[in-house]
Amino acid sequence: MSEENRDNSNEQSKKRDGKRRRYRNNRRYQKKDFPICPYCGNSVKDIYTxxxxxxxxAPAHFDCIIKQLEKRETLEKDEKICYLGRGSFGIIKTRNGSTMKFFVRKRIQYEKEEKKFDWRKKISNRIKK
Structure with a gap:
């Protein structure tokens, strides 16, 4: 087998290795204008979270909000901030060092429940279908 044929066969085997090719400029994100997170300044691409x-x-990243709450609230040793649902967070404290037993020490209503946001209305129509 000639040198040139070996090079071509190696290139073809690399292409057919079964791995999924990922492209740098993913077309899904190219043409959309994403809102900007007010806390970190990056675009919010995953609007569902x-x-x-x-x-x-304005929509903000879930992780950015958790970081803001951790700065604002004083947490003790066995406490964590978690999302409780419907726009509210809570400071949970574990009992007896177990991760399965906990109680909500403080509830923080972050989003106004009665407020309907335009960006959320758009995605809720997509979810219902």
Missing amino acids: AIASEEGE
Whole structure:
């Protein structure tokens, strides 16, 4: 087998290795204008997990909101901040060092329940279908 044929066969085997090819410029994200997170300044691409910021109606990253709450609240040794649902977070404290037994020490209503946000209305129509 000639040198040139070996090079071609190696290239073809690399292409057919069964691995999924990932492209840098994913077409799904190219043409959309994503909202900007008010806390970190990056675009919010996963709008389904976004929560409205306290200051305004803009969607913010879930992790950014958790970080803001950790800065604002004083947490003890066995306490964590978790999402309780419907726009509220809670400070949970574990009992007897077990992760399965806990109680909510403090409830923090982050989003206003009665407020309907435009960006959430758009995605709720997609979810219902």
